[in-house]
Amino acid sequence: MEIPKELRDSGLKATLPRLKILELFQQSDVRHxxxxxxxxxLIRDNIDVGLATIYRVLMQFAEARILWRRQFEGERAVFELSASEHHDHMVCVDCGKVEEFxxxxxxxxxxxxxxxRGFMLRDHSLSLYGSCSSCTALAPNTLK
Ligand SMILES: [Zn+2]
Ligand SMILES: [Zn+2]
Structure with missing residues (x-):
């Protein structure tokens, strides 16, 4: 198996959980x-990696800047590939869906x-909280 560049550059050893988790982020349609x-x-793909190991690998990836860790209010932390362009987020407080814009x-x-204001801007993150279009469509008061 070829070792992905991100792993080689990070100096992290290419263990199976690391390879599988990185591959998952690179192939998933869901980015967060x-x-x-x-x-x-991973279970769906018949790969048995414990949750504790997954947490550890995700934090290592975040430290190595392979992934960004996003902590949205009231939500579990989500991770996304850091290779993506800058973008902001819309978070659905009903179903937890994260959209980018x-x-x-x-x-x-x-x-x-x-x-x-003479403020030297390095980075920013903007998150909008509300109900996504599928959730508002399900809300009883908007039923047609
Ligand atoms: Zn929703
Ligand atoms: Zn994002």
Whole structure:
């Protein structure tokens, strides 16, 4: 099995759990995964890695900056590949779904506000909380 570049660069040894977890993030359509999500997906693929090991690998990956750890309010921490472009998040407080968005006007305003205050901006994270379109569609008061 070829060792992915991310692992080689990180200096982390290519153990089976690390390889499998990295592969999962690279192949999953869902970009934001919690430790429990990773656990479920590995089980589905008949790969038995304990939850404690998964937590440990995820934290090692976050430290090595292979993954970003996102802690949304009231939600379990989720992880996503750090190779992705900068983006902001919309978090559904009903089902926990995380959607990504990027808005140039918001990005520009944030830089401008920081600049006006002499604040040297390094990074930002913006998370919107609410109900996603599937959840509002299910809400009784909006039933047609
Ligand atoms: Zn939802
Ligand atoms: Zn994201």
């Amino acid at each position: 995964l919690s430790a429990e999500d990773v656990y479920r997906l 990027i808005d140039e006007a918001i990005e520009r305003r944030q830089s401008l506000i920081a600049k006006q």
